[in-house]
Amino acid sequence: MTIRVLLADDQPLVRSGLRVLIDGTPDLEVIGEAATGAEAVALANDAPPDVVVMDIRMPGMDGIEATRLITAGAGAPRVLILTTFDEDDHVYGALRAGASGFAVKDMALDDILSAIRIVAAGDALIAPGVTRRLIADFLDRPVPVPKRAPRPLDGITEREREVLTLVGLGRSNGEIANSLFITAATAKSHVARLLSKLNARDRVQLVIIAYELGLVAPPR
Structure with a gap:
């Protein structure tokens, strides 16, 4: 097509x-x-x-x-x-x-x-390395990025929270799997559930949500 x-x-x-x-x-x-x-x-x-x-x-x-x-x-x-x-x-x-x-x-x-x-x-993650460079720029800013209203995390498991944090850090599914000692297919399933539960269109929105929720925090 x-x-x-x-x-x-x-x-x-x-x-x-x-x-x-x-x-x-x-x-x-x-x-x-x-x-x-x-x-x-x-x-x-x-x-x-x-x-x-x-x-x-x-x-x-x-x-x-x-x-x-x-x-x-x-x-x-x-x-x-x-x-x-x-x-x-x-x-x-x-x-x-x-x-x-x-x-x-x-x-x-x-x-x-x-x-x-x-x-x-x-699939919004074009290249993890480039994505990390963009995220690093966000985190290095002295003025916090304006936040939207907090999103409730009801129904998100602890494992899904860990996955969301790693997505926020620009990790690929394979890197998430290695970090959490799970398979890449399992990591992909967790990401899919996060997209559904958080009503996020794609992984870029998951990165933004992780940052705005403080799961990925600016350096102090």
Whole structure:
């Protein structure tokens, strides 16, 4: 099945390069381009893609607000944030707005294609190492990230709490299994139950929940 992609970036050269890359891949297809957040929202509503590759910094409505609007409904497209990590302080806000993952603009081209496929499949962890780098940035911030209302953890077992903490630290299923002396299949099952119990769309949201609940705490 072909994955339909909407490109949202205010730089025509970036969109053009991504279009050539994506359209040259058999299982991916660009179905539209947007230069602003508002255009991205309109195009996503008119012809919903499977994945929106979204820049954060765009004129008018930025990528964070566009992501929030695009992912608001049931069955909404997934959003892959495209950013320059070292310069962008807004990745966390985009993930909270509903993005399913992120790609750094200087990633290898094949890695960007892989990121699109992984997000389309519903797996938000693009690469544990990159995810840990993002989480480390959150934890190193001197000003706490604003918290949402606390989520009740009723019905979460102690083992599931341990798994949630490890997910919050950016661990893969295999690494969780090694840490807890369980099989990778069991770790995957625990993650699936956490997604259901916490009404989380994907693993990125589990990372955010773990951080906001204090399971992953900033260094003192």
